Amino acid sequence: MAANPKLPPRVTLLIRNEIRSFMNNPDPNHTGRKVGDSKAAVYAFYDYDGEPIYVGQTSDTVRARVGRHLTGQRSDVVAKFILDPFEVAEIEVWTIPEIAEAEGSTATKRKLLNEYESTVYQKLRDESRFKAVLNEEVPKEITPVPLPASLRGRIIPDSIWDDRAHADVRIARRANIVGRLAQLISERQVKGGIRRTLHLQTQRLEWLSNKRLTELGIESADSETDTLFNFEET
Structure with a gap:
């Protein structure tokens, strides 16, 4: 149907x-x-x-x-x-x-x-x-x-959890949000809170990207950064 x-x-x-x-x-x-x-x-x-x-x-x-x-x-x-x-x-x-x-x-x-x-x-x-x-x-x-x-x-x-939760999908979404937020900041006069949010979003993107590399057994360009955050489930 x-x-x-x-x-x-x-x-x-x-x-x-x-x-x-x-x-x-x-x-x-x-x-x-x-x-x-x-x-x-x-x-x-x-x-x-x-x-x-x-x-x-x-x-x-x-x-x-x-x-x-x-x-x-x-x-x-x-x-x-x-x-x-x-x-x-x-x-x-x-x-x-x-x-x-x-x-x-x-x-x-x-x-x-x-x-x-x-x-x-x-x-x-x-x-x-x-x-x-x-x-x-x-x-x-x-x-x-x-x-x-x-x-x-x-x-x-x-029924849709695995597709929505997939790290590659979320990395793409998160990178898009970082880009749009950065563009907003570059084009408008914003308060410090927006810049703080952008900074946190970049940390979240890096954490998820590093976690994905670890899942796939791929060594990052700077493996020391992989230890910045704990990847274990909380």
Whole structure:
């Protein structure tokens, strides 16, 4: 049967279905509510190696906010090549019901979310093999606060995982993002955070390229650089 030309590609539909399934999971911190319907939360994205690549907060629904990043709607971090949606393999969400239900303006709720976002950012930064996350704007560092239970799940189905996770595909994507981000920097007046993101992306590209050479048993031009990062799964 021929594909419906009015629909997105099959791969896109499969990933959107996984995102929808994730959002329909029960909120671990609010009985009777779906995690995607929470209106106060911190979320994080991870790549195919389990590496944290972005941390954000939302006082909109989690479903809507994550959708703006991953399903083709407006997202500044995607438009500026800080985040490549292709790299997102997993999502983790920390919902904070007491903020969602608190009285006050959206601005007030965002201010309350800041300490949770900073805590998640510091936690994932410290767990990263690069000791950094791709965020352009680093949340102001504060004394970490206790985090609520989180929900983490993969959004890439098994049927396409091997194709999406293949190192050669990801090296090509990552190199493309590095080039586009570098071009953006060369053509516009940008803040230091964008340059920091570019620097981290080049490290991520080098790490993945070195890992691929190791997998294939190929010695790099400078074998000493292969020991810069630990290639073992974490």
